[in-house]
Amino acid sequence: MIEAHSLTKTFRDKKRGEIYAARDVSFTVAPGQIYGLLGANGAGKTTSLRMLATLLKPTTGSAVVAGHDVVAAPEKVRANVGFLAASTALYGRLTAREMIAYFGALNDLSPAEVRARIKRLADELDMHEFLDRRCDKFSTGMKQKTSIARTLIHDPAVMIFDEPTLGLDVMTARAIVKFVRDCRARGKTVIYSTHVMSEVEKLCDVIGIIHGGRLVAEGTLAQLQERFAERDMEEIFVKAVGGEAALAAAAKI
Amino acid sequence: MNWHHIVTIYLKELRDSLRDRRTLISTIVIPTLVMPGLFFGAGAVMTKVVKQARDEATSVVIVGGADSPGLVRAIKDDKRFRVVEPAGDFKTLISEKKVRVAVELPAGFEAALRAGEVKTVTIFHYEGEMKSGMGAGEVEKFLRAFRDKTVEARLADRGLPLALIKPFETTRQNVAPPEKVGGNIVGGFIPYLIIMLCFTGAMYPAIDLTAGEKERGTMETLLCSPVNRLNIVLGKFLMVLTGSLATIALSLASMTLTILVGGNLMSAGKGMGAMSGGAAGAKSGSGFIPFIDPVGVLGVFAMIAPVAVLFAAVLLAVSLFAKSYKEAQSYVAPLIFVIILPAMIGMLPGVELSAKTALVPILNLSLVCKEMLSGVWNWGYIAIIFGSTSVYAAAALAVTVRMFNREDVIFRA
Secondary structure, eight states: OEEEEEEEEEEEETTTEEEEEEEEEEEEEOTTOEEEEEOOTTSSHHHHHHHHTTSSOOSEEEEEETTEETTTOHHHHHHTEEEEETTOOOOTTSBHHHHHHHHHHHTTOOHHHHHHHHHHHHHHHTOGGGTTSBGGGOOHHHHHHHHHHHHHTTOOSEEEEESTTTTOOHHHHHHHHHHHHHHHHTTOEEEEEESOHHHHHHHOSEEEEEETTEEEEEEOHHHHHHHHTOSSHHHHHHHHTTOHHHHHHHHHO | OOHHHHHHHHHHHHHHHHTOHHHHIIIIIHHHHHHHIIIIIIIHHHHHHHHHHHHSOEEEEEEEOTTOHHHHHHHHHOTTEEEOOOSSOHHHHHHTTSSSEEEEEOTTHHHHHHHTOOOOOEEEOOTTOHHHHHHHHHHHHHHHHHHHHHHHHHHHHTTOOGGGTOOOOOOOOOOSOHHHHHHHHHHTHHHHHHHHHHHHHHHHHHHIIIIIHHHHTHHHHHHTSSOOHHHHHHHHHHHHHHHHHHHHHHHHHHHHHHHHHHHHHTTTOOOOTTSSOHHHHHHHHHTSOOOOOHHHHHHHHHHHHHHHHHHHHHHHHHHHHOSSHHHHHHHHHHHHHHHHHHHHHHHSTTOOOOTTGGGSTTHHHHHHHHHHHTTOOOHHHHHHHHHHHHHHHHHHHHHHHHHHTOHHHHTOO
């Protein structure tokens, strides 16, 4: 379960003064549900998700993730969260097995538990062939599989994906999308950020459109289609953010 | 604090660093090879050059002297000299290094000598040129002997004893114990070397574990784990400290071995003082291996510990601020000068421990090491230095932990 209440994050910029990276962002994601956070670059997706993963502290507002408050108990939140982003890389000088085992140990799993879980994950993700090779020699597909195994080693109840398909080839991106669906099937609470409209349409149960740090629209695909009287997700998105002029203005900042 | 997490992170960083070529080179390869390299490489070449210059007969041009055949004959007969007939101006020949020196005998020199008249013999040399300087020394020595002989002959002619011009003798006697000699000669140099190694050993692991991780995108992965940031800092800090201490231990071991082995091999070679610093220079110059109080060496290790902590923490904090490996290097490189300066001041003769200098980090270490290595244990100062450095180190570590908790540093874009 994820419950975000008026999450706000401000940064201080020398030229522009105080900037709202996220402003009053509130939403709820239930177990077995995929919540899609859709927004252009710089809309506040990463900031919002980093606050949920406790990498950033909210300036104001609060959030409860897997039953723990992100400000009061950040370590307990992280122990129940799997965070996968384009920016979470692998240790190139470790093997896939060492990498996964390291995060198992950091999640307080016993060596026996780590071994058992690595075996199961390697079976599921078909990783046995490269499990004992160094990550810096991996193809993008192998890297993604290792990253997925890393996020799943402690079997978290909540999965946070921050643009996980960014810069990936079609096959690897499809594998990720399939993996996100699997997470839902297993009853995990999933939040997924992207700027790719088709991914949201295919994948998400609830869609939140974020623009300029604010959540400007929220609902199922059908609800959004009805509200904005559009079939196409891209058209819905443009209308939700206030038209093309608003998008262009935001891109200039 | 969660020791399980700290140890897990430390062991992972250790394994990771041992697979990093840059860290391996700076913490293991360089400290192990630098001393033998300097000693056997540069030292051997230098010894050879000096020996060659000394063994080779000094080329001399004799200017004038047609009416002083005795002296000219004596110079020509001396094996140390090779008399060259000047082809052109002798000063040009010296400048062009074709001959080492020239001796100008004034007209009527021998006649004046017999008449008891004082004349001046001029030695021409090229200041700053090693071979020319050595040649001038040889010529001077020869002329001094020639003068002494003249004096002796004059005294003998008049039936006077030699003691007339040498009423008494002087001699020097050393009262310093051998460890004091070794400590004073080596003591100034070793702390300097240790301080430098302590810093360079921590440098690359510190950059790799912070800015390097940011650059490679693994920092965010690590921060996603349920580990408290304090434990992350401590795990990484222990690794950097290990790098620093490993560098010191390896280089000291390598240096000891080099001095022991090299000292035996080269005990014949002299004049290596300029080679690789006081340690080896002291050895070959005086013909014995400088005796250093082993308890002093242990003391040095105990005193370097808080400094290593200080360096590790400062380097972590500075390189954590950087976004990339390169940026971190450009921040850290100028720090070396900040370290070198106090370490060098400590090497200067006359700079001694006082209540004030005991509070200056690095300089105080340099000074107290010099004392400890020569067997002087000034417990009051030792306590002040250890205490103050520990406080500085703790403060630096606290700053590093703060930096790790600052979002604008960790996610600096």
